[in-house]
Amino acid sequence: xxxxxxxxxxGRNPSVLSNAKSFMKKVMELHLPLxxxxxxxxxxxxxxxxxHGYSKAILTPNAVEFARLLEAVLGQQPRLEQKDVAANADxxxxxxxxxxxxxxxxxxxxxxxxxxxxxxxxxxxxxNRRCGGQGDLLSxxxxxxxxxxxxxxxxxxxxxAQLQExxxxxxxxxxxxxxxxxxxxxxxxxxxxxxxxxxxxSQIHKxxxxxxx
Numbered sequence: 273x274x275x276x277x278x279x280x281x282x283g284r285n286p287s288v289l290s291n292a293k294s295f296m297k298k299v300m301e302l303h304l305p306l307x308x309x310x311x312x313x314x315x316x317x318x319x320x321x322x323x324h325g326y327s328k329a330i331l332t333p334n335a336v337e338f339a340r341l342l343e344a345v346l347g348q349q350p351r352l353e354q355k356d357v358a359a360n361a362d363x364x365x366x367x368x369x370x371x372x373x374x375x376x377x378x379x380x381x382x383x384x385x386x387x388x389x390x391x392x393x394x395x396x397x398x399x400n401r402r403c404g405g406q407g408d409l410l411s412x413x414x415x416x417x418x419x420x421x422x423x424x425x426x427x428x429x430x431x432x433a434q435l436q437e438x439x440x441x442x443x444x445x446x447x448x449x450x451x452x453x454x455x456x457x458x459x460x461x462x463x464x465x466x467x468x469x470x471x472x473x474s475q476i477h478k479x480x481x482x483x484x485x
Contacts, residue, residue: 279312
């Protein structure tokens, strides 16, 4: 294994969640990137300390999932969505710090990415239609980018400026957000309002080449 994603399609059966929790502990023992999405985030509601301080953990909540985490960890309700991105980012940073500075991607109109110390906003153009399953593309590509980023960082040779400044988790998170938005934009141009996540997947190669090669 090089990186692990837990959550998409997991469900909330207690025995499944218990096994997933044990697996998460093993992943952290192996010091692998751990991406938590969907029902993987549900596990943290009852045990937020599980990933506290694990620097290779990356959480990818949407607005509803973020609100649940904020309530579970800080006992707060999120402010209503504001036009002031900086104010929204401050809220995400507080949650990251409370969890020991793990990386969080708060998905939305602007994707807010933070590790509690540094923050990046991804607001590149995407699709006019957000379809179900789009977050799975983000979390899956994020695992790949996280492995690549940590592998490059461990070699510690001629790191690019962004990797040096922001570190592997933030860079991987930004790359996955950028790729997902590019896939969505390309798919919408072709399929319009009938766009599905399958259409986004077919755009991965084209979008990757456009952005990174």
